[in-house]
Amino acid sequence: MIICSAPGKVYLFGEHAVVYGEPAICCAVDIRTRVSVAPADSITISSSLGTTGIDFETHPYVSAVVERFQDISSLEGVSISIESEIPVGSGLGSSAAVTIATIKALDALLGTDLELDDVARTGHEVEQRIQGAASQTDTYVCTMGGVVMIPQRKGLDLIDCGIVIGNTNIFSSTKELVANVAELNESFPDVIGPVLSSIGKMSVTGEELVNAKDYVSVGKLMNINQGLLDAIGVGCSELSSFTYAARNSGAYGAKITGAGGGGCMVAIAPHERVDGVAAAIAIAGGEVVVTKATDIGVRVE
Numbered sequence: 001m002i003i004c005s006a007p008g009k010v011y012l013f014g015e016h017a018v019v020y021g022e023p024a025i026c027c028a029v030d031i032r033t034r035v036s037v038a039p040a041d042s043i044t045i046s047s048s049l050g051t052t053g054i055d056f057e058t059h060p061y062v063s064a065v066v067e068r069f070q071d072i073s074s075l076e077g078v079s080i081s082i083e084s085e086i087p088v089g090s091g092l093g094s095s096a097a098v099t100i101a102t103i104k105a106l107d108a109l110l111g112t113d114l115e116l117d118d119v120a121r122t123g124h125e126v127e128q129r130i131q132g133a134a135s136q137t138d139t140y141v142c143t144m145g146g147v148v149m150i151p152q153r154k155g156l157d158l159i160d161c162g163i164v165i166g167n168t169n170i171f172s173s174t175k176e177l178v179a180n181v182a183e184l185n186e187s188f189p190d191v192i193g194p195v196l197s198s199i200g201k202m203s204v205t206g207e208e209l210v211n212a213k214d215y216v217s218v219g220k221l222m223n224i225n226q227g228l229l230d231a232i233g234v235g236c237s238e239l240s241s242f243t244y245a246a247r248n249s250g251a252y253g254a255k256i257t258g259a260g261g262g263g264c265m266v267a268i269a270p271h272e273r274v275d276g277v278a279a280a281i282a283i284a285g286g287e288v289v290v291t292k293a294t295d296i297g298v299r300v301e
């Protein structure tokens with residue numbers, strides 16, 4: 001049996017603006033999806049959602065990966081089992097993590113010898129097939145790990161502070177939120193254009209601050225980024241309440257991560273403040289995940 005795991009991710013800066021070609025900074029986080037594969041006579045896929053064969057309703061990403069390997073190898077049967085610490089559909093990259101971990105596991109089992117770039121590219125193609133459109137961000141960061149500037153794919157220093165995620169458990173559609181921002185941008189191009197380019201400038205300044213380990217300033221910039229995300233209409237009252245709770249209990253900074261409208265926020269905090277920040281977000285009604293940055297991308301366990 002082979003076990004592979006892949007991490008989730010948060011955005012430190014730049015979601016939405018990245019859709020308009022601005023830079024963003026993403027960070028792989030130490031919550032992982034584990035995929036075990038073993039030779040078998042037929043194809044079975046097991047997860048907390050149940051056990052299926054190739055099934056695009058229940059296990060769309062894993063099914064698409066299996067079909068991909070059937071095209072490039074002589075795969076007839078395999079038993080695949082999935083366990084995940086990454087909340088599903090909350091902007092933390094759960095679909096990329098299961099896709100990438102499955103690709104790496106089947107690669108190891110079948111000896112197809114994919115380079116990491118091939119793993120990331122195949123993962124992106126699978127996400128595009130299942131979602132219709134997908135940016136390369138999640139699959140790339142999840143494959144490589146670490147802190148990455150997008151679209152340059154430049155690796156930054158790993159951030160050495162606490163990361164606290166607050167999940168609203170409110171479903172939000174990335175596609176809808178991206179469309180809302182596009183509509184706002186069409187209605188008020190002279191107003192929204194500069195907001196998006198300011199967000200991009202935060203990623204550029206953020207790059208230097210991350211590498212200088214100046215987390216006080218990184219946090220201040222995250223707070224400004226949050227204000228601009230609110231300005232383009234992707235906030236909600238729960239996300240605001242969790243970000244204020246985090247800041248008021250000693251976080252360096254806090255903002256939405258991902259598409260917004262629900263989903264998750266992320267705070268960075270000094271290690272000794274993590275428990276207080278986590279408690280404050282929980283009191284405000286968030287489901288809390290305490291984690292840290294990881295430079296471990298996809299790997300065989």
Ligand code: PMV
Pocket residue numbers: 014015016017018019090091092093134135137174178257258259260263
């Ligand atoms: O919520 P997520 O993790 O799917 O992130 C969406 C990020 C956007 O910038 C809003 C869209 C994108 O494809 O980059």
